[in-house]
Amino acid sequence: MTALALHRTDVAGVAVLRPAGTLDLTTYRDLRDGLLECAADEPTALVVRLDDGFECATPAFMSVFTTVCQRVAEWPGVPVLLVAETPGHRRSRAAAAVPRFTTLTAALAAAERPPDxxxxxxxxxxxxxxxxxxxxxxxxxxxxxxxxxxxxxxxxxxxxxxxxxxxxxxxxxxxxxxxxxxxxxxxxxxxxxxxxxxxxxxxxxxxxxxxxxxxxxxxxxxxxxxxxxxxxxxxxxxxxxx
Structure with a gap:
């Protein structure tokens, strides 16, 4: 079975999460539930960093981020932001409904500005x-x-x-x-x-x-x-x- 770990760092109330490993059929649920558990702590936002340590078996599995975004929309109302740090992650559009950034700094700045x-x-x-x-x-x-x-x-x-x-x-x-x-x-x-x-x-x-x-x-x-x-x-x- 493929392993996938979810590393968390809290920055000024924002949960910054870095998945490490391969997202596939065997790890999809683990990543989804891990993100939902972090959202249940009600941080200001969830910022997910996708770097060289994260791979996706097929682009379709990237929909996990859209699923989490929809699940937390009503409660706890935590915005989900993606940071695509590699060219490959930037090209993927399977999670198009989730706001994307190319740097962690830009995502954290957006998380500090609530809508309206x-x-x-x-x-x-x-x-x-x-x-x-x-x-x-x-x-x-x-x-x-x-x-x-x-x-x-x-x-x-x-x-x-x-x-x-x-x-x-x-x-x-x-x-x-x-x-x-x-x-x-x-x-x-x-x-x-x-x-x-x-x-x-x-x-x-x-x-x-x-x-x-x-x-x-x-x-x-x-x-x-x-x-x-x-x-x-x-x-x-x-x-x-x-």
Whole structure:
């Protein structure tokens, strides 16, 4: 089996990734999942350097970068940028949907400039594995929304955050991590826990006594989803429009 390693360096909040080895049928999934796992850490951007240490068996496999770009578009909303450092990588157009640069310096400069100069605010808190986590989550959301001048989002955002946190406490038996991100007009609420099993879907979960149900998350959000972390556990996320 062909080996492919993914080396990561963080530069001012940007995850710079250098795949080393051959991208083919046996390593496509490893590279895809490795990039998605890095995106789940919510860096400012993913910058992928393609140099002499990276080979592609056929140009079609370069579509892995387009796939990752599409998967992270809604959550965590991390831009994916390619740096093609060799003539061969520059000629390949299989990942045409992904922005390309010829130098790392140019890619890092682009990553520092959000589209239309949209605000990008982030906040994170680890909550206790008790039902007090829901109350603390509501306070944390309210304070962040008021600080970011989106107080009109507090009712919906606090409800979504409370439900996700209480789900993590009740069902995952975890001390959850609550992450908030305001990117432009979109507010993302993400909760990390230790249980890889996804939450019950709105189609099958009734409203529970003591909980509003994941169907309420669905009704208040533009979109929501669940990401199983390769290192264990999961992240349940929801995006609200501002």
């Amino acid at each position: 100069h949209a605000p990008d605010h982030r906040a994170e808190i680890r909550l206790p594995a008790s039902l007090a986590g829901g109350r603390l989550a509501r306070c944390f959301v309210r304070d962040a929304c008021e600080r970011w001048v989106v107080a009109h989002l507090v009712p919906s955002a606090a409800t979504v955050a409370t439900e996700l946190v209480e789900n993590a406490v009740r069902h995952a038996r975890s001390a959850p991590v609550l992450r908030l991100r305001l990117n432009g007009r979109a507010l993302t609420i993400a909760v990390c826990d230790d249980d890889p099993d996804p939450p019950a879907t709105p189609a099958v979960e009734p409203l529970r006594p003591g909980g509003r149900g994941i169907m309420i998350v669905s009704s208040l959000s533009r979109t929501w989803g669940c990401y199983r972390r390769p290192r264990g556990g999961k992240i349940v996320w929801a995006v609200l429009d501002g």
